[in-house]
Amino acid sequence: MCPLWPFHVFLIYGIILGPLWMMTSAAVNQMMHTWNVSFEPSSLLNIPIGSLNTVSFETYDLTPEEIQYGVVSVQIENAGHDSVEPVDKIYILNTEPMNDHYWSSAFNISANFLGYAKARLKLKSINDDRTLKTSNALNITVVREEKAIDKAFTWSVATLVSIIYINFGCAIEPDIVKKTLKRPIGPVIGFMSQFVVMPLVSFGLAKVLFPESLAMQLGMFFTGVSPAGGASNIWTVTLGGNLNLSITMTTISTFAAFVMIPVWIFTLGQLIFAAANTKIPYARIASIAVGLVIPLSIGLALQRFCPKIAKFMARILRPFSIILILFIVIFAIITNYYIFKLFSWQIVVAGLGLPWLGFVFGGLLGHVFRQPPMDILAIAIETGIQNTGIAIFMLRFSLKQPEADLTTVVPVAVAIMTPLPLALWYVIKKFQAYSSQKRNIRLESDGVGDPSRLEPLSNGNGRISSHE
Numbered sequence: 425m426c427p428l429w430p431f432h433v434f435l436i437y438g439i440i441l442g443p444l445w446m447m448t449s450a451a452v453n454q455m456m457h458t459w460n461v462s463f464e465p466s467s468l469l470n471i472p473i474g475s476l477n478t479v480s481f482e483t484y485d486l487t488p489e490e491i492q493y494g495v496v497s498v499q500i501e502n503a504g505h506d507s508v509e510p511v512d513k514i515y516i517l518n519t520e521p522m523n524d525h526y527w528s529s530a531f532n533i534s535a536n537f538l539g540y541a542k543a544r545l546k547l548k549s550i551n552d553d554r555t556l557k558t559s560n561a562l563n564i565t566v567v568r569e570e571k572a573i574d575k576a577f578t579w580s581v582a583t584l585v586s587i588i589y590i591n592f593g594c595a596i597e598p599d600i601v602k603k604t605l606k607r608p609i610g611p612v613i614g615f616m617s618q619f620v621v622m623p624l625v626s627f628g629l630a631k632v633l634f635p636e637s638l639a640m641q642l643g644m645f646f647t648g649v650s651p652a653g654g655a656s657n658i659w660t661v662t663l664g665g666n667l668n669l670s671i672t673m674t675t676i677s678t679f680a681a682f683v684m685i686p687v688w689i690f691t692l693g694q695l696i697f698a699a700a701n702t703k704i705p706y707a708r709i710a711s712i713a714v715g716l717v718i719p720l721s722i723g724l725a726l727q728r729f730c731p732k733i734a735k736f737m738a739r740i741l742r743p744f745s746i747i748l749i750l751f752i753v754i755f756a757i758i759t760n761y762y763i764f765k766l767f768s769w770q771i772v773v774a775g776l777g778l779p780w781l782g783f784v785f786g787g788l789l790g791h792v793f794r795q796p797p798m799d800i801l802a803i804a805i806e807t808g809i810q811n812t813g814i815a816i817f818m819l820r821f822s823l824k825q826p827e828a829d830l831t832t833v834v835p836v837a838v839a840i841m842t843p844l845p846l847a848l849w850y851v852i853k854k855f856q857a858y859s860s861q862k863r864n865i866r867l868e869s870d871g872v873g874d875p876s877r878l879e880p881l882s883n884g885n886g887r888i889s890s891h892e
C-alpha cells in the first residue's frame with residue numbers, strides 16, 4: 425500500500441483548496457474593512473528589529489453612539505510568528521478629545537522579529553465587549569539590519585555553488601552517461617521524481633505546514649524545484665546503490681534545472697507569489713539559470729582543453745559538495761542565528777519531510793517500474809537529496825527582505841536534516857550486516873551452517889527492495 429496513504433488526501437486538498445481558501449479569506453477581509461482610518465505613515469515598511477515606531481491616525485468615520493460607548497484598541501495580526509506588538513494602548517472614546525466626528529491620536533508599535541504584520545484599530549462596545557467595527561490595515565514589515573557578513577554569506581554560497589558547477593562540468597563522464605542512457609528507464613524515472621514529484625510534494629507540504637506563511641511556502645517550493653545535489657553520489661556509493669545511474673541522473677538534472685526551475689516558478693510558483701502580493705523576479709530567476717550555465721560550460725571546456733586541471737577538479741567535486749553543505753549549515757548558524765528563532769515544529773517536519781518524501785517517492789516509482797534494487801536505491805537517494813545551495817542562492821538573490829531572510833530557513837533546515845535518515849539507514853545496514861555475520865559464525869560453529877538459508881539475510885540489496 426502507498427505509505428503516504430492517509431496523507432495523499434491532504435496533499436491533494438492542499439494543492440486544490442489552498443489557493444481557493446486564500447482568495448476567499450482575502451475577499452472576506454475586504455468586506456469587513458468598513459471603518460475608514462488614515463494612518464500616518466500609511467505603512468511601516470522595513471522597520472528594523474528592536475525599533476519603536478509611532479503611528480498617528482485620524483478618522484471622521486464615527487457615529488455619536490460609538491463615541492459614547494466605544495473602546496478602541498490596536499489589534500495586530502502577525503503572519504506566522506510574533507514580529508511586532510503594540511505598546512499597550514486603549515482609548516475610551518468618550519474621554520478622548522473629539523472635534524465633531526473628527527478624532528486623531530497615535531500609538532506605538534515595537535518591532536521584535538523579522539516578518540510581516542498588519543495593525544488595525546478595533547472598536548468595541550464598552551457594555552458588552554462586542555466588536556463594532558475594525559479599521560483598514562496598516563502594513564508592517566520588519567527586517568534585520570543588513571551587516572557585511574550577510575552579504576559575505578550570500579556571495580560565498582554563490583561562489584561555492586559556481587565552483588561546484590565548474591567541478592561538475594569537469595566530472596561529467598560522457599561515456600558513462602551514454603552507456604546508462606542506453607537503458608533510459610532509470611534516468612527517466614529519476615527525472616520524473618526529481619522535477620515532477622518533488623515540486624508537487626514541496627508545494628503540497630508547504631500549503632499543509634505553512635498555510636499562513638507565504639514566505640515559508642516560497643522557501644519550501646524553491647527547495648523542492650532545486651536539482652539533485654552532488655552529495656547524492658556520495659550517499660549512493662556509501663549505501664551500495666548504482667553509482668553510474670546516480671551520476672547520470674545528477675548530470676541530467678543539472679542540465680534540466682536551467683529549464684525546469686523557471687518553468688515551475690513561473691507556473692505553480694506564481695500561485696504563491698500572487699498570494700504574497702509579490703512579483704515573480706523573472707529577470708533574477710533567468711539570470712540565475714544563466715549564471716549556472718556559465719560555470720558548467722567552463723567545466724566542460726576545461727575537460728576538453730585542459731584535461732589535467734579538469735581531472736583535478738573532478739577529483740575534488742565530492743569533498744567540495746560536502747564542504748558546501750557544512751559551510752551552509754555552519755555559516756548560516758553563526759551569522760543568521762535568527763534562523764533558530766524560526767525553527768518551529770513545522771520547520772523540523774518540513775526539513776525532515778521533504779527528503780523523506782523524496783526517498784519514498786523515488787523508491788516507490790523505481791519499485792513500480794520494476795527497477796533492480798541498486799537502481800531503486802540510486803533513484804530514491806537522487807530524489808531525496810536536493811541541492812540546497814542552489815535554493816539558497818536563488819532565494820537570496822531573487823527576493824527582497826524580509827522574504828530572503830525568512831525563506832532561507834527552509835533550505836537550511838533541509839540541509840541539516842537530509843543526512844539524518846541516510847545516516848540512520850547506514851547504521852541499520854551496518855548493524856544488520858554485523859549481526860548476520862555473527863549469526864553466520866555461530867551457526868557455523870554449531871555445525872548447522874546452511875548457506876542457502878542465510879542467503880536472503882546476507883543479500884543487502886534484496887533487503888532494501890523489500891523495505892521500500
Ligand SMILES: *[C@@H]1O[C@H](CO)[C@@H](O)[C@H](O)[C@H]1NC(C)=O
Binds near residue numbers: 511531532
Ligand atoms: C511612543 O514612544 C515614545 C518614546 O518612548 C514616547 O515619547 C511617546 O509618547 C509614545 N507615543 C504614544 C502615542 O504612546
